[in-house]
Every structure is written in C-alpha cells, then in structure tokens.
Amino acid sequence: MDSLITAAGRALAAGDPLGALQRVALREDPPALALRGIAMAQLGDFVRAKALLRRAARGFGPREAVARARCGVAEAEIALASRDLRWPARALDAARTTLEAHGDWVNAAHARTLEVRHLLLIGRLDEAEMRLAQFDPSPLPAALRAVHDLVVAGIAARRLRARAARAALTRAAAAARQAGIPALAAEVESAFLALNRPAARLIAGGAERPLLLDEVEVLLASPSLVVDACRHLVRDAQAAVSFTRRPVLFALARALGEAWPADVPRDRLIALAFGGKQADDSHRARLRVEAGRLRAVLRPLVRVSATRRGYALAPRYAAEVVVLARLAEERHAALLALLGDGEAWSSSSLAVALGASQRTVQRALDALAATGKAQCFGHGRARRWLVPPMPRFTTGLLLSAPLPSD
Structure with a gap:
C-alpha cells in the first residue's frame, strides 16, 4: 500500500474528507476510487459516491475479495444515509461474511451495525435487538462504538426505555469525542436533543400536557390504567389488552378514558366510533353491541358501565385512568x-x-x-x-479503513 492511500484512509478516519481528496483526487486506481467514493459520501454527494465505489469494486481483481466487500459495505451505508431502503440486504450479509472470513473484524462489525440500523428503520425491533446482541462492541474503534451505542439508544427509545437510551447516548458521546469526528459528535448531539423533546401527550381529568420519554416510561410503570393511543392498547400494572385490529372498540375505550371519571353521552360515542353519523335507533343498537364487546375484552382491567346518558369506566385495581396520545394526531x-x-x-x-x-x-x-x-x-x-424547511444534512459514514489491493 502506498503512502498516499494510507494518508487518505487516515484522513477519512479522522472525518476529513477534503484532506483525503487532496491526496487521491486525481488517481484512477481502485483503492483511490474507493477512498474518493467514501469521501464524496461524507460530503453528501451520494450519486457520485456510489458511482466511484462501483467502479472501484469492478477494478479490484478476483483475489481482492476483501476490498470488494468493503466497497459493498460502503455502498450499503450510503443507501442507508440516503434513505434508500430497497438495497439488497443479502449483499451486505455476503460482504460481512467475506470480511469475517478474512479477519477484517472491524469492518465486519460495521457491516453488522448497518444491518441493525436497517432493521431499526423498517421497524423490526425484535430482530434488530437479536442481531445487536450477537457481538461485543468493546474491541471496536471509538467511532464504531459510538455508532453501535447510537443504535442501542434508538432501540431503547422505541422500546420506551428512556434511562437505557440516555445511558447509551452518554457512551456514544464519549466515544465520539474520543474519535474526534465532528459529524459523528453532531449526530449524537442531535439524538440527545430528540430525546429531550416531548414524545407524547397525557390526557387526564379534562386537561392535557406534553410528556418527555422519561415521563412516559414512569407513567407506563405506574399503577394507573393507561389507554395508550400511541400503540392502541389498554394496560395497567397487571396486564395489557391490544386493540391493534379493533379500531372501533379502541375509539370507545379512548373516549371513555378521556372523560373519566365522568361518563360519555351515547350520541358522542356514536359520532366518534361510527364516523360522525347522526344517531338513530340502529346506531344505538350497534353501540350496545360494541359496548358489550368492549366490556368483555376489558373485564380483567376495568368495568364498562351503562349510565342514564351513556357509558363510563370504573377501573378494578387502578386509582386513575389516563390517556397517552401522540403529539400530532393527523391522518398522516x-x-x-x-x-x-x-x-x-x-x-x-x-x-x-x-x-x-x-x-x-x-x-x-x-x-x-x-x-x-x-x-x-x-x-x-x-x-x-x-419536511420544509430543508434541514442541514450531516452524515456519519465511517467505513474509512484503507482499501488496499492485498
């Protein structure tokens, strides 16, 4: 490996794509093309970056499987950064397998992290957690440890584990400082800011207020009966009932939860559950049927009682009933x-x-x-x-090891 390739790789590892380009911008050999592609990706030119990486992969010979695999991992990371979720996951898995077989454990670990980030983006949390638990990040360089902890924080936040998310972000911040990559530090800071913004609304006693993720975690661990409009379930400290496939029943449960301890008039329940239609005898009959179904489903947690003007909730074990709602509840x-x-x-x-x-x-x-x-x-x-206005873009592309023709 020549000195310019080595210097360019070190510049990329330090988050200096311009410094890397100064050393290899005029070269057309495969290692230089690969490093140029990674540098262009760090600068945000994803189209040019993918073209350079593909040229580099074609230029590496049949004995340079590791270099081709590194190009594949870099291209997968560009796809994730540009939110192109259609890239073939099997290609990344094959690249990771090649890297592991040849002892390139750092880039193999990075490929595994990309797989987990992809699963996180498409909402497959169980599989993401399983894959994340399959390797130990402690031997990794600081930059990759930071990325690993960012993924851990993302999963914890989606699991409503605020303490675990903050702990992971604290580790990520320390690793980012050690790595000295400004874009990575900015990504960690952005994650901290997102964690400190309101995550949901609490509706109780006719009033509502925003909740941070930490407060949501505390609420779900409390003895209150929670009508969770974020995940469409009703839960208390003992059990939880899902309404994912029962939108009408959940609309009734939420309306009763928001009004607790008061009741809700039948006409209002009909309007909420059946699309705002004018109440007539057929709608009242349908409401009685749906209320009976709701009573049966929620019997372990709460009583659904008929009143003179409508229906009301009476929790069996909880001291209060609250509703946890999204911050924005529009159609999209x-x-x-x-x-x-x-x-x-x-x-x-x-x-x-x-x-x-x-x-x-x-x-x-x-x-x-x-x-x-x-x-x-x-x-x-x-x-x-x-969403407007166009946000400032930072990218944390980290596959910055030199790409030699071994």
Whole structure:
C-alpha cells in the first residue's frame, strides 16, 4: 500500500474528507476510487459516491475479495444515509461474511451495525435487538462504538426505555469525542436533543400536557390504567389488552378514558366510533353491541358501565385512568414522523418503512405537499421528500479503513 492511500484512509478516519481528496483526487486506481467514493459520501454527494465505489469494486481483481466487500459495505451505508431502503440486504450479509472470513473484524462489525440500523428503520425491533446482541462492541474503534451505542439508544427509545437510551447516548458521546469526528459528535448531539423533546401527550381529568420519554416510561410503570393511543392498547400494572385490529372498540375505550371519571353521552360515542353519523335507533343498537364487546375484552382491567346518558369506566385495581396520545394526531402522522428525521426519503423507502403500498404513500405525500407539510425535489426515481424547511444534512459514514489491493 502506498503512502498516499494510507494518508487518505487516515484522513477519512479522522472525518476529513477534503484532506483525503487532496491526496487521491486525481488517481484512477481502485483503492483511490474507493477512498474518493467514501469521501464524496461524507460530503453528501451520494450519486457520485456510489458511482466511484462501483467502479472501484469492478477494478479490484478476483483475489481482492476483501476490498470488494468493503466497497459493498460502503455502498450499503450510503443507501442507508440516503434513505434508500430497497438495497439488497443479502449483499451486505455476503460482504460481512467475506470480511469475517478474512479477519477484517472491524469492518465486519460495521457491516453488522448497518444491518441493525436497517432493521431499526423498517421497524423490526425484535430482530434488530437479536442481531445487536450477537457481538461485543468493546474491541471496536471509538467511532464504531459510538455508532453501535447510537443504535442501542434508538432501540431503547422505541422500546420506551428512556434511562437505557440516555445511558447509551452518554457512551456514544464519549466515544465520539474520543474519535474526534465532528459529524459523528453532531449526530449524537442531535439524538440527545430528540430525546429531550416531548414524545407524547397525557390526557387526564379534562386537561392535557406534553410528556418527555422519561415521563412516559414512569407513567407506563405506574399503577394507573393507561389507554395508550400511541400503540392502541389498554394496560395497567397487571396486564395489557391490544386493540391493534379493533379500531372501533379502541375509539370507545379512548373516549371513555378521556372523560373519566365522568361518563360519555351515547350520541358522542356514536359520532366518534361510527364516523360522525347522526344517531338513530340502529346506531344505538350497534353501540350496545360494541359496548358489550368492549366490556368483555376489558373485564380483567376495568368495568364498562351503562349510565342514564351513556357509558363510563370504573377501573378494578387502578386509582386513575389516563390517556397517552401522540403529539400530532393527523391522518398522516406516521409519515410525517419518518420525514421528521431530517433526511430525504423516496416514496418507495417510505412504503417499506410503513409497510404500505407505494401508491398509498404517494397519495399521502401529495396530500401533505398540497397543505405545505411536505416538499419534494428531483424527478422520477430521483424524487425525494422531506419536511420544509430543508434541514442541514450531516452524515456519519465511517467505513474509512484503507482499501488496499492485498
């Protein structure tokens, strides 16, 4: 390996893509092309970066399997950073296997972290946790330890484990300082800021207030009966009942929870559960049927009692009933939540993350654009969506080991 390649690799490891380009910008050999591609990715030019990495991978010979695998890992990371979730996960798995077989444990660990980040983005938390538990990050360089702890924090936050998320981010911040990479430190700081913003709303006694993730964790561990409108379940300290596939029953449960300890008039329950129709005898009969179903489902936790004007809840064990709701409860709230991460998404990747059809997502994006809540740039397959105004972009591409032709 020549000195310029070594120096460029060290510059990338220190988060200095311009310094790396100064050393290899005019070279066309495969190791230089690969380093140029990583540098361009760190600068945000993903299209040019992918083209350079593919040229480098083609230029490496059949005996240079490790170098080709590193190019594959770098390309997968670019896909994640650009929110292109359609890239073949099997290619990354094959690259990781090659790196492990040849003893490149650092980049193999980085490939595994990318696999977990991909699973995290598409909401497969159980599988992400299982894969994350399969390796020990302590021998890794500081930069990769920081990325590992960022993923740990992301999973903990989605599991509503605020203490674990803060502990992971504290470790990530220390590792980022040790690595000395400004973009990585900025990513950790951004994660801290997100953790310190309100995560949900508490509705109780006719009033509501925002809750931090720490407060949500405390609430769910309390003896209160919680009607969780974020995950569509009702729970207390003893048990939990899911309403994921029972939207009408959950609409009734939420209305009764918001009104507790008062009752809710029948006409209001009919309007909430059945789409705002005018109440007549058929609607009242249907309400009696749905109330009976709700009573049967919630019998271990709460009594659903009929009153003169409607229905009311009476918890069996809990001292109070509260409702935990999303901060924003509009029609496309889940889509806006994904766009709110500051990255530019394609409609196909949004469809993968939401588990919906691409056409459904495109219609939702058009509706959000019409109201000024989302904006796009580019055309055709290059079109990307984000929330206005366009956020500042930082990338933490970390596959910065030299790419020699061994």
